[in-house]
Amino acid sequence: MNGLLASSRRSGRLSLSAQAAARAPRGLTPTAVVAVVGIAFVLIWGQQYTGSVFVLAACYAIVTAGMAVQIGFSQQIAFSQSVFMGVGAYGVAMLNTHYNLPVLLATPIVLVGAGLAALLLGSVVTRASGLALAVATLMLPLIAVGYVSGTGFLGGAVGAPLPGTLWPSSSASTTVALVGGGLIVIAALALVVFIASRILTSDIGLELFVLGVDERTAAALGVRTPRRKLELFVLGCVFAALGGAVYAGTQQFVPETLVDPTAELALLIMLFIGGRRSVIGAVVGALVIQYLQGASNWVSVNILVVEGLLLTVVLLTDPEGLAGIVTTGITRLRQRLGGSAPADGEAAAAAVTPAAGEEADASAATASTVAMAAIPVTRPRDGRITGEPGEAPLLEVRSVYKEYGGLSVLADVNLALPERGLFALCGPNGAGKSTLLNVIGGSVAPTSGQVLLNGADITRRPPQERFYQGVSRTFQAVHLIKGRTVLDNVAVACLDSHTASIVTRISRSRLDQAREKAAAALADLGMADLADREVSSLTLEAQRMVELARALAPSPRLMLLDEPASGLSEEQRQRLAGQLTALAERTCVLLVEHDLALVAQVSERIFVLSAGRLVFDGGPSDFRSSPVVNTLLVGS
Amino acid sequence: MSKFGNLFIAGITTGAIYAMFAVCVSVWYRVSNILNLAVGDFAMVGALGVDNLYRVKGLPLPVAIVCTLLVVAAFAYVYDQVVLRIAQDGPHRMDGIVVTFFFTFALSFFIDGVAKMLFGTDVHAAPALWNGASLSLGSLHFERAGLLVLACAVIIGGAFWVYIRFTLGGKALEASGENAVGARIVGIDTRRYRRLIFIGTAVIAAVFGIVESPITGFTYLSGATISLTGFLAAAYGGFRKPGRALLAGLFIGVLEAMLGGYVSAEYGDTVLYAILAAMVLAWPRQLGFESAVSG
Numbered sequence: 001m002n003g004l005l006a007s008s009r010r011s012g013r014l015s016l017s018a019q020a021a022a023r024a025p026r027g028l029t030p031t032a033v034v035a036v037v038g039i040a041f042v043l044i045w046g047q048q049y050t051g052s053v054f055v056l057a058a059c060y061a062i063v064t065a066g067m068a069v070q071i072g073f074s075q076q077i078a079f080s081q082s083v084f085m086g087v088g089a090y091g092v093a094m095l096n097t098h099y100n101l102p103v104l105l106a107t108p109i110v111l112v113g114a115g116l117a118a119l120l121l122g123s124v125v126t127r128a129s130g131l132a133l134a135v136a137t138l139m140l141p142l143i144a145v146g147y148v149s150g151t152g153f154l155g156g157a158v159g160a161p162l163p164g165t166l167w168p169s170s171s172a173s174t175t176v177a178l179v180g181g182g183l184i185v186i187a188a189l190a191l192v193v194f195i196a197s198r199i200l201t202s203d204i205g206l207e208l209f210v211l212g213v214d215e216r217t218a219a220a221l222g223v224r225t226p227r228r229k230l231e232l233f234v235l236g237c238v239f240a241a242l243g244g245a246v247y248a249g250t251q252q253f254v255p256e257t258l259v260d261p262t263a264e265l266a267l268l269i270m271l272f273i274g275g276r277r278s279v280i281g282a283v284v285g286a287l288v289i290q291y292l293q294g295a296s297n298w299v300s301v302n303i304l305v306v307e308g309l310l311l312t313v314v315l316l317t318d319p320e321g322l323a324g325i326v327t328t329g330i331t332r333l334r335q336r337l338g339g340s341a342p343a344d345g346e347a348a349a350a351a352v353t354p355a356a357g358e359e360a361d362a363s364a365a366t367a368s369t370v371a372m373a374a375i376p377v378t379r380p381r382d383g384r385i386t387g388e389p390g391e392a393p394l395l396e397v398r399s400v401y402k403e404y405g406g407l408s409v410l411a412d413v414n415l416a417l418p419e420r421g422l423f424a425l426c427g428p429n430g431a432g433k434s435t436l437l438n439v440i441g442g443s444v445a446p447t448s449g450q451v452l453l454n455g456a457d458i459t460r461r462p463p464q465e466r467f468y469q470g471v472s473r474t475f476q477a478v479h480l481i482k483g484r485t486v487l488d489n490v491a492v493a494c495l496d497s498h499t500a501s502i503v504t505r506i507s508r509s510r511l512d513q514a515r516e517k518a519a520a521a522l523a524d525l526g527m528a529d530l531a532d533r534e535v536s537s538l539t540l541e542a543q544r545m546v547e548l549a550r551a552l553a554p555s556p557r558l559m560l561l562d563e564p565a566s567g568l569s570e571e572q573r574q575r576l577a578g579q580l581t582a583l584a585e586r587t588c589v590l591l592v593e594h595d596l597a598l599v600a601q602v603s604e605r606i607f608v609l610s611a612g613r614l615v616f617d618g619g620p621s622d623f624r625s626s627p628v629v630n631t632l633l634v635g636s
Numbered sequence: 637m638s639k640f641g642n643l644f645i646a647g648i649t650t651g652a653i654y655a656m657f658a659v660c661v662s663v664w665y666r667v668s669n670i671l672n673l674a675v676g677d678f679a680m681v682g683a684l685g686v687d688n689l690y691r692v693k694g695l696p697l698p699v700a701i702v703c704t705l706l707v708v709a710a711f712a713y714v715y716d717q718v719v720l721r722i723a724q725d726g727p728h729r730m731d732g733i734v735v736t737f738f739f740t741f742a743l744s745f746f747i748d749g750v751a752k753m754l755f756g757t758d759v760h761a762a763p764a765l766w767n768g769a770s771l772s773l774g775s776l777h778f779e780r781a782g783l784l785v786l787a788c789a790v791i792i793g794g795a796f797w798v799y800i801r802f803t804l805g806g807k808a809l810e811a812s813g814e815n816a817v818g819a820r821i822v823g824i825d826t827r828r829y830r831r832l833i834f835i836g837t838a839v840i841a842a843v844f845g846i847v848e849s850p851i852t853g854f855t856y857l858s859g860a861t862i863s864l865t866g867f868l869a870a871a872y873g874g875f876r877k878p879g880r881a882l883l884a885g886l887f888i889g890v891l892e893a894m895l896g897g898y899v900s901a902e903y904g905d906t907v908l909y910a911i912l913a914a915m916v917l918a919w920p921r922q923l924g925f926e927s928a929v930s931g
Contacts, residue, residue, distance in 0.1 A: 077733065124917060132920040135871045138864075139913035146906035261864065265741070272738055302753060308746025312739065316722050319734040 026509065027197030030280045034193045038186035046179035049294070055182040057290035058189045059247040064271045064282035065192045066239025070232045071268075072276030073200055075212035078125065078137040079264050080118075083144045084237040086259030087114045088244025090154055093254045096164040103164045103249035104184070110245050111238055118237030119230070126229040129215055138261075145260040159255040166249030185246045189283070192239055195506050196279045199235075202509035203497040208232070210481050210492055216443060217479045221550075222467035222498050231502045269307050273314050275323025284322055392455045394419045394588050395440065395558055400449030402435055402612070409435050410446070411612045419557070422584035424591045424599040427609035428632060433592045434476060436609065437560050440590070441473045442466045453558070464498065470557030474547040474564060476592075480535040486546050487531040490518035493550045521553035525579065541572045548576075552583065559589045565598055577602050596633060600624055608632065638775030643897040644890060649782035649851070651889020652789040656844055657866025658873065658881035659796060660837035665875045666813030668724070668830040673740040675841045676862030677747040678708055682842025683849035684755040684856070686762040697763060701846060705839055712838040715743065716831045725827060744860060751856035761849035781850045788847050792840055793882060800878070809833070813876065868912060872923050888912070 038058060045051035063081050070076050091110035095101040101109075125136050149157045164170070166181035199205055210218040211228055219225050248254050257263060266289070274285020289307065293300050318324035393416035402410040410432045417423055425433050438444035440451055442463035451459045453469055461469075472493065480489050494517040496510060522528050527545060530538065535546060544564055551559050564580075565573050573595065580602050583589055593599050599606060600620040608616035608629055616628050623629055660675050682704055689700035723735055766780045800806035811819040812826040819826050845854065845862075852858075869888055873880030891911065896904035916923065 075733065077737075125913075128917055128920050131871065131875070132916050135868065136913045136916040138868070139909040139916075142864075142909040143906050143913075146903060146909070150902045150906075262860070265745075265860075268738075268741070269745070272734070276734075302749050304745045304749030304752065306749070308742045308744070308749055311742035311745070312719055315734060315738055315742070316719065319732075 026201045027194050030197050031190050031194040033280070034283060035186065035190040038189060039183065042179055042182035042186055046182050047175055051182060052178075053290050053294055054287070055185050055250055056247075057287045058182075058185045058283075059243050059250065060267065060270060060290065061283040061286035062185075062189050062192045062243035062246065063240045063267055064274065064286050065189070065196045065279050066236045066243075067267065067271045068276060068279050068282035069196050069199060069208070070236035072271060072278070072282070073205075073212060074208040074228075074232050076126075076229055076232050077130075077134040078233060078236065079134065079261075080121075080125075080137050080140050080233070080237055081240040081267050082259050082261075082264040083140045084114055084118065084240035085244035085247065085263070085267075086144060086148065086254075087117065087237075088241030089248040089254040089258055090148075090160060090244075091241070092245045092248040093160045093162040094154070096162045096248075097160070101164075102168050102170075103162070103166050103245070104168045107242070107245040107249070111241055114241035115234055115238050118234040122230045122233035122237070126226065126233050129229075141259060141261040141264045145256065148256050148259055155254070155256070157256050159253055161253045162248060163252075164249070165252060166246060181250050185250060188242060188246055192242065193279055193283065196239075198506045198509075199502055200279065201511070202505035203495045203511040203514055204228075204500065204502055204505045204509075206484075206488060206492055206511060206514075207495060207497060209484065213481050213483075214479060217475070217481070219463040220441060220443065220467065220473055220475075221492050222464050222495070222554075224464050224498055228502070235502065269311055271321075273311055273321055275321030277320060278323035281321055281323030288322070393417055394454060395590075396450075396452040396455075397436075397440065398450040398452065400436070400439055400446045400451070402432070402439060402444065403447045409612050410439070413449070413609070413612070413614050415607060415614065415617070417558070417588050417590060420584060420586065420588055421605070422580055422589045422591065422603050424593055424603040424606045425609060426593065426596065426599055426606060426629075426633060430611075431609040432612040433609055434562060437473065437562055437590070437592055440558075441471060441560055467554075468498070470554075471560065472551040472554055472556040472558075473560035474544075474551050474562055476562040476566070478540070478543045478547060480543055480546060480550075482534075482536045484535065485531065486522065486527070486533050486535055486538070487515055487518050489535050489546055490521055490550045490553050491515045493553045494518050494521075518549075518553055521549050524552070525549050540567045541569075544568065544576075548579065552587075556587060559583065559587055561589060561591045561593075563592055563594065565593060565595050573598055639897065641776045643893045645776060645778060645782070647890035647893030648886060649779070649785055649889070650892065651886035652786050653844060653848055653862075653885075654865045654869045654889050655882040655885025656789050656792065657841065657862055658869030658885040659793060659878045660841055661866050661870040662873055662875050662878045662881040663796065663800070663809075664830075664833045664837050665870070666878075667809055667826065667833050668720075669736065669813070669816075670720075670724075670740060671736055671867065671870075671875065672834070672837065673737065673863050673867060674744040674747055674859070675837060675866055676864070677744050677751075677859030678712075678838040678841040679845030679848070679862055680854050680856065680859035681708055681747060681751060682845035683762045683854040683858075684751060684760055685842075686846050687760040687849075688755055690763060691760075701762075704846070705842055708838050708842045709835050712835040713831070716834050719743075720830065720834070721827075724830075744863060748856050748859060751859075755856060757855060759853040759855050761853045762846045764850040765847065779851060781847065784847050785844070785851075788844065792843075796878065805829075872915075874923070 038054070041054040042051055045054070063085055067081055070078065088107075088110055091113060092103055092106045095106035095109065096103055125133060128136050148154050154160055165177045166184050167177040169176075172180065200208070207218065207223045207228060210221060211223055211225055215225055244258070247258070270285040270289045271282050272285070273288060274283065275281025292306060292310075293303055299306055314321055314325070318328060320327070395415075395417040397413055397415045400410055400413045401408070413432075413436060425436065427433050435444060439446045442458070442461060442465075446459065449459070450457055453466070453471065458466055458469065481492065491511070491514040494514040496514070497505070519528065519531060522531055525545060525548065527542075527549060530542060530546070535543060538546065544567070548561070548564060551561070561580075565576055568576060577598055580589060580591070584602075584604075591599070591603065600623055603620060605619060606616070606623045607614055608623075610632050615632070616623070616626055618626070657675050657679070661672050664670070664672050685704035685707065686697075686700045689695045689703055690697050693700075695703065719739060723739055764781055766784055768780055770780065771778045771783070800809060808819070808824045809829050811822070811824055812829045816826045865888065866885070869885035870881045872884035872887075873882075875881075888908070892904065892908050895907050899907055
């Protein structure tokens, strides 16, 4: 059995390394495409209209590539780009006009300034999430345009011309300045595309994706959401400032309209037409809009109609924009040509033969139950070996109260759990079970009382830190990350990038290591064959098992499982029971569950909550015979 | 005191307009989960359409108004049937920010572009419906158009309130917004409500555009500004609470007038937006932004 397991693990690793070998170095392909196409355009048409539009579009593309990371991929909708584009452009124009600083020298100075400003502003605005963030940052262009138009120093409503060009030599001919400046813009764009692609394909890229899907889940999985949001904000602003700086250097004029809300909307249109999650898409979007504006006189006069129609049609075809349309097109073309991608083929095969799939699942599950007993017990992170009875408990909840308004949800709840074993929390609907789990997990703060982990007070610690200390959880509703494979969903819990900064991920990523760890955890549960499937294509049981794998992959000390059996059939529940029992051998599991038979079957101790109070605490036999339990939960 | 009083009257008048657009945005968001960023553009079409039909084409004013409103309603109907149907009811139902923001955002661009084609780029306004010099009460001055705006706001706002609060349709509307699937299961045609309210709010917006335009004048780009303020006011009601959106609209209008009058005519708006941003950041939960503060 051990041999079998080892081989399946090895094959998992093999396929991963094979994938890694087949891939080009991260971020190289899009960068190379942008660089080659850009240089060709500038060299061939640099002095003509086509080339100048390309350069202008590239200035915008620098901004939209940053937006693809911040807005599209991580879904942090902040309307700050046009303002920071203005910061970059006006900054360069002012340094050039008033201090005679060459544009190329002024640019890094302005970028540092913009970065600091973004850090300051971001530490205030990124405290907000979702719509609050969007609305608060929507004020930025409104404030900026009011400020700029009233400020003579910046040229007011007329705009600010600057004498310098991006190309450093002032004695160069117009041709050289034009082509040279264009090449510098392309270099800047290639750099931005490189950085953005590297970040998106790194381990932090996976963190950002989860952050975009659901901030709460991200926090529960250890992602330092406040920090990531701030980093994203600064990144978006610095890219925007760079775009603005090269804009000023190549156009030699900064119009007031660069910072107004319409400019922000125009940038959003470019991003969404191109494809919000794709860096290359964002670049293409900028190109499409810029070329459209010059396509014909009619189009440039009626650009609003064209943009409106184009955005509607593209979004109706594919919410992921042109990038999505092209990707889907290529996949379909491949399928039609017969050479379908292996992952798709597998998924299709699995979908056509559910019976066979389920059989495989079943046998895999039984195998894994047996297998898990044979796996050496994974040690908790700090290497501490299990406690003897009588030692300090792993988890202690001390007289926890939780009130919402005047409504008491938890009242004087006390419980203590040892290092290992399976414990259940039952109670009628609204008894406060999930709230208690949230208090322990850290997503809800108790009104009063304490939560201790290994004797240390963690009551005020955020969910992320509890995760690092070995608390992992599943949710009542399945909280998987749609659009990602099973492997990535589990790998999220195995990342060790939480303390790293986004910038370090440009040079290295430990995503492959996290994926390997995730593959091992999936193999433990007999789910190695599901690794490459997209999670929303799975059955509910498989999705719940993926959540379980995700909770178990980081080798937690305490697992909080919120109704893992809900929606499962009797047969599936029995399989789950086997897995839970095996888990309890090596870690402490606290289970919230409505299925009393399952609870009595697997738990060694059961707590019953009613109206926020603990009304029962005992073993399964007492549980079956308790009159309190019978009245409350069975209704007799 | 009379300065304060007159500023307050001016503030309440613009506030009433913001409030009505905010109500339109939040009522439709309740049933459709889409933010209508084109609501101001319907107002612009109302104003410029009536102006065009009456002044350029020479139609009698009532005919011009009715025709404009019919065109707005028909356009809203077609948009719902074509675009929103594919986006929301199609086999690949979309959700998330793309639908919430970007379809109506594209619609706004489209309408503005068409208006530019039809009406040109100059400032125009629908003819005043109630002519005469401004009315005075002591040192206070009331613009007639402003009074009309207030009257419309009270009548339409009141009708909305009665509809949502007391009729079966209003309850169904609320149910559609709370849980579309659940509402469909109990037999509520959520799509019909989405369409009905979309057309209704488009027409209401056009009416406000017609009534208000003599005060400020409109260009083909005025819609975006109106939508934005309506959107902001609706945001302070969490997008789902028309009552609070109404109050927020009035508040923003009065604050804007006061800042313009007492702080700085030039930087008044800048200060206004800074205050509004600070409020969002300080009390996101209390102001009804569903997502909580993190960190």
